[in-house]
Amino acid sequence: MPYPLSPSAVDALRDGTPGARSTTHFNHAGSSLPSAATLAAIHAHLLREASLGPMEAGATSVEQTERARTLAAKLFNAQSDEIALTTGNSPGWGAAFAALEPWRAGQRILVARHEWGGNLATMRHIAQRAGATIEAIPSDATGRVDPDALEAMLDERVRLIALTWLPANGGLINPAAAIGQIARRHRIPYFIDAAQAVGQLPVDVAELGCDVLAGAGRKALRGPRGTGLLYVRRDFLPQLMPAFVDTYSAPLDAKGEPVLRDDAARFESSEASMALRCGLANALHEALEIDIDNIRARIDQIACNLRAQLAELPGVSVLDQGTERSGLVSFNVAGLDALSVRRTLAAQGITIGSNGVPYTPFDMTSRGLTQIARASVSYLTTDAEIDKLLAAIRTLAY
Known part of the structure; x- marks a missing residue:
């Protein structure tokens, strides 16, 4: 078990993060605070575009594009050609889902x-027109998806x-690797939405057993x-035909025919x-460089502390x-809607999130929730920031 980041290391990281000086985040x-070095990398390229021209500057950034791909592959324990x-x-x-073969009536x-909710919208938009169905796997007593319940649902129609x-909508972590073992055993394609995991948890696609995994740059990773x-398992790639291609993802050959790339970059665009x-x-x-295990240990420590202190406040319900x-901590304040809580805190320079049913409709509906307030932490979060948040919520709760 790695040791959490030291206070001096956290101070140094915060010193290199402009937003840490101007907001209690x-x-x-939703979106984390980028470092000054990340901002400088963006700005440096924009200056190249201004001085050389955008197209000419783009040619100079190919190395950084491939560097991002290589680093992402290392982060996921994947191969570079499996990363888009x-x-x-x-x-x-959505691009990976849309690239699956056409759906048929009765498929599940x-x-x-x-x-x-965004994934559900994508699935319904495409699959239900063909008569395919979307079904929720039951959760166990702790709220996590139940692998045994999944196994009992399987038949030849599950695609x-x-x-x-x-x-x-909260701090729960689903047993992704256990689900992957079942998917692999039954040879059923397995997609993971890792938007909140990338940059916060170790992500090993081999251990997870997934065919596709998607993540965001702007969340725990602190990217722009x-x-x-997008990770696509090399052996699964031939099953995916992108709905849209261009001269980068499928350049024309001498006969004028598109030749689809044989790597995950078939999901990229020249634009x-x-x-x-x-x-x-x-x-x-x-x-x-910081190390994902160290990041995970630090975030877990902070989130556990925040949950424990929130639970002690009268009128506050912790919902995780x-x-x-x-590092996502969900709660509600009695007598107040989550949006009002968020707006009141924002007026004091404290930013939190608030989610409604559309974000996670199956779960929110099954738990009788219409909204949640969400305080999500980073390895940058300090005890002083937690104290400020708790003091503000304490005032709201009375």
Whole structure:
């Protein structure tokens, strides 16, 4: 078990993070605070575009694009040709789903109760027109998706298992590797939405047993908004035919015929922000330098402390489920809606998130929740920031 980051190391990281000096940030699950070095990498490329021209500057950034791909592969324990650089978690996940062969009536998609609403919208938009169904896998007594219940649901009509690893509406962590063992044993394609996991938890695609995994740059990874990572298992790639291609993902051959790339970059486009990719490369480098195990230990320590102190406040209900938990801490304040709590705290310079039913409709509905307030922490979060948040919530709760 790694030791949490030392106070001096955290201070140094905060000194290199401009936003840490101007806001008390508890919305890292929405978008975290980028480092000055990440911002400098973006700015440096924009200056190259201004001086050389965007197309000419783009040619100079190829090295950084490939650096981002290589670093992402290291982060995921994957091969570089299994990584696509996308514009976000949902674009990557949705592109992979849309690339599956056409759906047929009677086919089934099994999802955890905590599936992200955007993924559900994508699945329903495409699959249900063909008469395919989307079914929620039951959860166990702790709230996590139940692998035994999944196994009992399987038949020859199940064509996809999809899992949101860390739900957007709380700290629960689903047993992604256990689900992967079942998917592999039955040879059923397995997609993981790792938007909240990437940069917060160790991600080993071999251990997870997934065919596709999508992540975001802007959350725990502290990369720029408008970036994402898509892993596609090499042996699974031939089963995916992108719904959209261009001269990068499928260049024309001498006969004028498109030749689809034989790597995950078939999900990339020639029209990409090279500046943001430079920033993403730096964010990946920083996460690997700090070490994901150290990041996980620090976030877990902070989140456990915050949950325990929130639970002691009168009128505050901590809503997190599961046995292993993430840096997302969900709660409600009696008599107040979550949006009002968020706005009141924002007026005091404290940022949190608030989620409604559309974010995780199956889970929110099954638990009778219409909204949650969410304070998500980072390894940058300090005790002083937690004290400020608790003092503000204490005032609201009375």
